[in-house]
Amino acid sequence: MKQTVQMQELEALMRSSQIVAGGFLGSDTRPLSEIIEADEADVAALGATLDGLGAKMAELTAAGKRGLGTAVAVGDGLSVRVEESRGLLICPWPNHGRFLKTETIVTRLDTGVSIHWSDLSAHLIAAHGFFQGRGSAFRVEPRDLVAMLSLYHPSSEHPSGTS
Amino acid sequence: MNLVLIVLVVSVIAAVLAAVLVFADTYINNYGECEIDVNEGTRTYTVKGGTSLLGALTDQKLFIPSACGGRGTCGYCKVKVIDGGGPVLPTEDGFLSPEEKKENVRLSCQVKVRGNIKIRIPDDLLSVREFTCVCSRIRELTYDIREFRFTLEEPDSITFVPGQYVQLLSPVYAGSSEEVYRAYSISSNPADTAAIELVIRLVPGGICTTYCFEHLKEGSPVRFNGPYGEFRMSDTDAPMIMIAGGSGMAPFNSILHQMKSTGCTRTAVYFFGARKVRDLFYIDEMRAFEKELPNFTFIPVLSEPQGEQWDGETGLVTEAVQRHFNDASGHEAYLCGSPGMIDASIVVLKKLGVPEDRIYYDKFS
Numbered sequence: 088m089k090q091t092v093q094m095q096e097l098e099a100l101m102r103s104s105q106i107v108a109g110g111f112l113g114s115d116t117r118p119l120s121e122i123i124e125a126d127e128a129d130v131a132a133l134g135a136t137l138d139g140l141g142a143k144m145a146e147l148t149a150a151g152k153r154g155l156g157t158a159v160a161v162g163d164g165l166s167v168r169v170e171e172s173r174g175l176l177i178c179p180w181p182n183h184g185r186f187l188k189t190e191t192i193v194t195r196l197d198t199g200v201s202i203h204w205s206d207l208s209a210h211l212i213a214a215h216g217f218f219q220g221r222g223s224a225f226r227v228e229p230r231d232l233v234a235m236l237s238l239y240h241p242s243s244e245h246p247s248g249t250s
Numbered sequence: 251m252n253l254v255l256i257v258l259v260v261s262v263i264a265a266v267l268a269a270v271l272v273f274a275d276t277y278i279n280n281y282g283e284c285e286i287d288v289n290e291g292t293r294t295y296t297v298k299g300g301t302s303l304l305g306a307l308t309d310q311k312l313f314i315p316s317a318c319g320g321r322g323t324c325g326y327c328k329v330k331v332i333d334g335g336g337p338v339l340p341t342e343d344g345f346l347s348p349e350e351k352k353e354n355v356r357l358s359c360q361v362k363v364r365g366n367i368k369i370r371i372p373d374d375l376l377s378v379r380e381f382t383c384v385c386s387r388i389r390e391l392t393y394d395i396r397e398f399r400f401t402l403e404e405p406d407s408i409t410f411v412p413g414q415y416v417q418l419l420s421p422v423y424a425g426s427s428e429e430v431y432r433a434y435s436i437s438s439n440p441a442d443t444a445a446i447e448l449v450i451r452l453v454p455g456g457i458c459t460t461y462c463f464e465h466l467k468e469g470s471p472v473r474f475n476g477p478y479g480e481f482r483m484s485d486t487d488a489p490m491i492m493i494a495g496g497s498g499m500a501p502f503n504s505i506l507h508q509m510k511s512t513g514c515t516r517t518a519v520y521f522f523g524a525r526k527v528r529d530l531f532y533i534d535e536m537r538a539f540e541k542e543l544p545n546f547t548f549i550p551v552l553s554e555p556q557g558e559q560w561d562g563e564t565g566l567v568t569e570a571v572q573r574h575f576n577d578a579s580g581h582e583a584y585l586c587g588s589p590g591m592i593d594a595s596i597v598v599l600k601k602l603g604v605p606e607d608r609i610y611y612d613k614f615s
Contacts, residue, residue, distance in 0.1 A: 170588075
C-alpha cells in the first residue's frame with residue numbers, strides 16, 4: 088500500500104495524542120500503511136474478513152451492554168462486559184463519525200485470557216482495517232481477535248452475575 | 251499518460267489556489283471591528299473580526315462548552331446564529347441534525363466572525379466563569395475512582411446548583427500534546443463555595459483521566475470553567491427515585507448535601523449499581539445521609555456478588571428498582587450513569603408508571 092500524503096497526515100494525527108492519550112500507534116515505528124497492510128494480510132491468511140470481524144464485535148458489544156456493566160455469558164465459554172464512560176471519540180479518518188467511549192472486554196472463562204476494544208477501535212478494524220499500533224492501549228492482534236471471536240455464537244446469553 | 255498529467259496539473263492548481271485563499275483570509279483580509287450580540291442585546295461585544303466565534307467569545311470570558319479546544323472534532327460548542335454566520339461548512343455538517351440546521355444551530359468553532367453576528371445561547375451560559383484553583387486533596391475511592399478537591403483561587407468562590415458540571419482543563423503533559431477540556435459533575439456540597447470536588451473514574455486511553463490519575467498531584471494548579479448543565483432536583487414535593495452507577499454518584503452526593511442543608515423532607519430512594527464490593531464507595535456518607543434525612547433510603551446493588559460477603563440487594567440495578575416498586579406513577583426519577591444503564595432504567599421506570607417527562611437524566615455522552 089502506498090503511503091500517500093493524506094496517509095502521512097493521518098499518521099501524524101495518530102502519533103499525536105489529540106484524540107486518545109498516547110496516540111493510536113503506541114511504540115510502533117512502522118508507517119501506517121505498512122501496519123494496515125500487514126494486519127490485513129494476517130486477517131486474510133486466517134480466513135477471516137474485516138466485515139465479518141466487525142459484525143461479530145458489534146454483536147458482542149450489544150450483548151455486553153445488556154449486562155449494564157456486569158459480565159454476560161456468551162458463546163462457547165466466553166463472557167463479555169461493557170464499560171461506558173462520559174464523552175465521545177472521533178475517528179481519525181476525516182468525516183467517519185463519532186463514537187461513545189465504550190470498552191468491551193471479552194474473556195475466555197477457561198483460561199481467563201481477555202481482549203478488549205472500544206467502539207472506535209471496532210470501527211477502525213471494520214471500516215479501515217486498522218488494528219492500531221503495537222504498544223497502544225487498544226491494539227489487538229488479528230490472530231487473537233479471530234481466535235476469540237471463533238468461540239462466539241450469538242445464543243444462550245444471560246447476565247452471569249444474576250444466574 | 252496525458253490524462254494523469256492533466257489531473258496532476260489541475261490538482262496542483264487547486265491546491266495553490268486553496269493555499270492562496272487561506273493565506274489571504276488569514277493575513278490580508280481585514281474585517282475590522284465586529285459586534286457580537288448575545289440573546290437580543292443581553293450582552294454585546296465588540297471584537298476584531300477574523301477569528302472564530304468560539305475564540306472571540308472565549309476572549310470575552312463567555313464560555314461555550316467545548317471539549318476539543320475549537321478543532322471542530324467534539325461537536326459540543328453549538329450556538330444558534332440568528333444573523334451573520336454565513337453558510338454551514340462541511341466541517342460542521344456531520345455534527346448537526348436536520349432540525350438543528352433549520353434552527354440555524356452552528357458549531358461556534360467553525361463560524362468565523364466576518365461581520366456583525368447575532369447569536370442565542372442558553373441563559374445559564376452567561377454565568378459561566380473560568381476558575382483557577384489548586385488541587386488540595388486526592389482521595390482514592392476505589393481501585394479506579396478518585397475524588398479530587400480543588401480549592402478556588404480566582405475567583406475564590408463558586409455558586410452552582412447540585413447536578414451541574416464543570417469542564418476541567420487537561421494541560422499539555424508527557425503523552426498529551428494538546429490542551430483539552432472534559433466534563434465532570436460536581437460532587438461536593440454547594441454550601442462549600444470555596445472549593446469543588448469531582449469524582450473521576452480512570453478511562454483507558456483517556457486524555458484527561460490519565461492526566462488526573464498519573465500527573466495531577468496535591469498542590470498542582472488547575473483550571474476549569476463552569477458551572478454548566480440543567481440536570482437538577484425539581485422544586486416539587488414528589489417522591490424521588492435516584493439511580494446511578496460508578497462516577498454517576500457525583501451529582502447525587504451534591505444533591506443530598508443540599509437536601510440536608512435545606513432540611514428537605516422529600517422521600518428519596520437511591521439505587522446505586524456496582525459489580526462487586528470493591529466498586530462501592532461513599533457508603534459511610536450515604537449511611538450518614540440516611541440518619542440525617544428523615545425520608546432517604548440508600549440501596550447499593552451488586553451485580554456480581556459471588557464469593558463476597560454481601561447480604562444486600564443483588565442483580566442489575568434495574569431489577570432492584572422493579573423489586574422495590576409496584577407502582578411509581580407519582581414519582582420523579584433522576585438518573586446518572588452510562589447510556590446503557592440510563593436507557594434500561596427509563597424502560598423500567600416507564601413500566602412502573604413514571605411519566606417520561608418526570609425522568610431526568612445526565613447521560614455519559
